Amino acid sequence: DGIPVVARPRMTVIGTGYLGATHAVCMAALGFDVLGVDVDAAKIARLSAGEVPFFEPGLQAMLVDALASGRLRFTQDYAEAGEFGDVHFVCVGTPQRKDSQAADLSYVYAAVDALAPHLTRRALVVGKSTVQIGTAQALTERLHATAPAGTDIELAWNPEFLREGYAVQDTLAPDRLVFGTTSAWASAQLAAAFRPVLDRGTPLVECDLATAELVKVAANSFLATKISYINAMAEVCEVTGADVNLLAKALSFDDRIGGRFLKPGLGFGGGCLPKDIRAFAARAEELGVGQAVAFLHEVDAINVRRRKRTVDLVRELAGGSLAGVRVAALGAAFKPNSDDIRDAPALDVARMLHEEGAIVQVYDPEAMDNARRTYPELTYAESMPAALHGADVVALLTEWSQFRTADPEMMGWLVAHRRIVDGRHALDADAYRAAGWDYRALGRPLLP
Ligand code: NAD
Secondary structure, rough: OOOOOOOOOOOOEEOOOOHHHHHHHHHHHOOOOEEOOOHHHHHHHHHHOOOOOOOOOOOOHHHHHHHHOOOEEEEHHHHHHHOOOOEEEOOOOOOEEEOOOOOOOOOHHHHHHHHHHHOOOOOEEOOOOOOOOOOOOOOOOHHHHHHHOOOOOOEEEEOOOOOOOOOOHHHHHOOOEEEEEOOOOHHHHHHOHHHHHHHHOOOOOEHHHHHHHHHHHHHHHHHHHHHHHHHHHHHHHHHHHOHHHHHHHHEEEHOOOOOOOOOOOOOOOOOOOHHHHHHHHHHHHHOHHHHHOHHHHHHHHHHHHHHHHHHHHHHOOOOOOOOOEEEEOOOOOOOOOOOOOOHHHHHHHHHHHHHOEEEEEEEOOOOOOHHHHHHOOOOOOOOOOHHHOOOOEEOOOOOHHHHHOOOHHHHHOOOOOOOEEEEEEEEEEHHHHHHOOEEEOOOOOOOO
């Protein structure tokens, strides 16, 4: 439509959690002037002081550099944000609602409502949060209703695919970018905002708003389904004596299937997959296409059953009852290289063990503070050896490398009984059995 774009747009990043803080730091590293905005005063203070408030490899040093360069600042002030930005990225949380399976979109609406009155000139608002189909359309109408008269504000959707633990590399060199826009100007302005990433040859899919929203939930649904698929096979293995590890290996040589995300075990968790598939199923029902994704309820159920089955294995190893049994729970984060404990399978298992009367000692290299805050009823050990000390059963629940590489003989000296449940198929079963451990894993026969 011929309206000029800002070649090097000034950016705001609204919501500076796992996604937003990473995006803000990386955009500053790419040379843009960036203002991070959050309602959480403590978070803004820590980020401004050069401290990443969560664990993400590589991000801390980049934050310090970005602050020193003068290209990155943080604020709580939406007026400053409106004044500053040519492009505004919305990165606030979209958790599961407390009263249903649907997504709570109130933070997204609150962020846009807070920003809109301060948009005094042409600007592009870009949603990055994971939302359900139709949200972008509703936000567009809301923006137009609340932005000052005479300003040209457009909305675009740019779903985010970063993985915690790899967030920096996924932001700087993503597998692909998806731009959902409604005008040539929005598309060109978004391209300018991602120029350094596009110039690396990153594939770009340009589409409408609904497709952009759907890509993200479709991708997460596929990944969740792949994990639950192999875990469903593990359930079949458990009653047939087959070995799911060997099954997965054999399947993975078929490159139509592929080995990634085909890892059997305790299943998925975190702040994305569980809530995204539930919200997608709930939204599809509202749209009258619930049947199309009804399988996602099964994907969810398979995943939750793995947690219960892990508790069963610990109980079996303990001789049939968990009352008074000392369990070393290795891991709390939902996956290694993260301190994120949202819907963490490890802590769900630890909680169930505790509720059955086990004396659980939880240890995680990074997620202890988060875990203590959320599950104060559990007991926490200061180190891996402290957790193992005197344990009747060891449960490996998050596959941190320090757990994977631990020596079974040295671990054996610390515990009361050499019994281990490998919830992540992360250990060398033969090495453990050779060191006298009773080794169990989901979907694997009792003896090799
Ligand atoms: P998070 O909880 O770590 O961060 C959300 C931030 O938004 C918090 O700091 C919060 O204080 C802030 N916030 C809430 N309301 C606000 C408002 N009105 N104004 C300004 N700030 C506000 O969540 P996250 O993990 O970063 O996820 C954010 C979104 O990104 C979600 O939709 C999530 O599904 C999606 N996502 C996350 C990841 C990931 O790996 N974490 C990956 C892809 C997509």
